[in-house]
């Protein structure tokens with residue numbers, strides 16, 4: 001088992017190195033794209049704790065991202081003390097506000113399971129949209145709120161794109177390590193126990209209510225941080241920044257990456273990014289296939305493609321990309337474990 | 341003082357009376373058999389003791405203190421652990437992690453290794469629980485229950501699905517476990533050979549009522565018991 005730990009630490013270090021050098025290897029625009037992938041990755045980390053570990057499903061995580069985005073928008077635009085609060089300070093606050101909202105959703109969620117929980121959380125995602133419209137003087141209504149553009153601090157020479165890249169992936173890395181530390185010991189085992197058998201978990205002394213709401217709050221915290229970063233990077237916030245369908249994409253990307261495989265989630269996050277922002281390209285790639293001729297302008301085309309890709313991937317790799325990797329390396333590592 | 345006292349417990353599900361004024365006790369160190377035809381209320385009795393169900397009437401006391409105010413997750417910290425009729429393992433976790441969760445209730449996961457040797461699962465400790473054969477899964481469940489250092493262990497049909505030889509080993513194992521860990525054991529079982537060879541006392545349920553109690557020999561000769569079983573099988 002010590003070997004597994006060593007492998008995981010090594011993987012994290014490799015990722016840290018990759019994150020650090022990446023902007024030197026790619027264009028500034030690509031760095032900005034990768035920053036966006038990092039934001040989805042953060043949201044997916046939280047969702048993985050919720051769904052992959054505690055076994056609860058949420059089709060409403062786009063709403064927690066929006067809560068994070070609006071928290072940052074309100075704090076940095078209005079300035080609670082009558083002056084400009086630096087954008088960065090609002091990131092943890094956005095996480096906490098979303099986390100509290102997650103806790104509030106997590107309590108009634110204790111009484112629901114499976115399909116019902118999915119429906120209720122989706123209902124939250126759908127109705128959340130109305131809140132900025134209702135409180136438009138405060139949240140900016142449909143036209144939204146403009147955030148001051150993020151400036152590179154401390155006289156660093158990074159371009160704004162590289163800066164948002166480092167900011168996002170720096171936070172993503174810290175939150176990845178935090179999630180890893182959380183799940184690799186007792187709390188992770190506890191959540192998985194709840195996921196696999198609630199009655200056996202309760203009979204083993206686990207308080208279902210405490211851990212299930214904790215998982216909800218944590219995952220909403222991650223989503224809130226992701227949403228805050230997204231609003232900062234975009235420089236504005238309105239109800240369309242986090243469309244309802246994003247919640248569905250997140251769950252689909254989680255399945256694609258592998259529900260409890262943190263590194264596989266980077267693949268899932270990239271899929272969301274491509275789907276949301278690079279639809280025309282995707283349609284063109286697919287048109288290279290023989291006898292396929294799709295019109296990228298047709299409405300709904302990205303969703304159809306995403307759906308098709310998801311179905312194909314899950315048929316080939318039922319446990320997602322992460323599960324496939326694990327199966328690939330599993331025989332090797334388990335042989336080594338039994339010697340350790 | 342008895343370790344466990346079930347006193348006049350009634351549990352209804354709509355029109356079904358799953359337990360109807362049932363009382364029995366378990367003395368420290370005893371292996372107590374709980375038998376009866378299908379649907380007699382045996383599993384319901386376990387679920388009431390472990391607080392998954394709240395009885396409509398009656399009381400359950402452990403070491404003289406009522407369990408009715410205890411939450412389901414608090415039962416194991418009082419010293420009661422159980423296994424399930426239809427194996428409730430943490431299927432996505434390794435054998436070792438299953439046992440570690442059992443040990444959470446106590447202090448941590450020290451001793452998990454020793455326990456795995458004890459139930460002869462040490463070489464399988466990194467295997468996912470879901471990949472093991474049924475009989476082995478039952479042993480994992482047993483190890484998980486033992487890991488919480490219980491004083492009372494509830495076994496719900498531990499012989500179910502086991503081969504003939506496995507059942508014989510199980511009988512010996514249950515008695516050895518009682519001695520090694522100073523346990524009191526409540527044993528629900530359909531396999532009469534196992535109950536008769538291991539239990540010190542036996543209580544018989546039928547349609548939620550207790551119809552007999554005594555030593556295995558006494559119960560085996562009881563007319564009502566024979567009728568209940570014949571009635572159930574004919």
Ligand SMILES: Nc1ncnc2c1ncn2[C@@H]1O[C@H](COP(=O)(O)OP(=O)(O)OP(=O)(O)O)[C@@H](O)[C@H]1O
Nearest residue numbers: 353356358376377378379380381382383384385425
């Ligand atoms: N949660 C429940 N809801 C409704 N009815 C229940 C519930 N649990 C048990 N029952 C009913 O209570 C009665 C007793 O069931 P129980 O499972 O305790 O029997 P048992 O003695 O364990 O039987 P078996 O030997 O088949 O396991 C049955 O009629 C059963 O259908």
Ligand SMILES: [Mg+2]
Nearest residue numbers: 382383384425
């Ligand atoms: Mg039963």
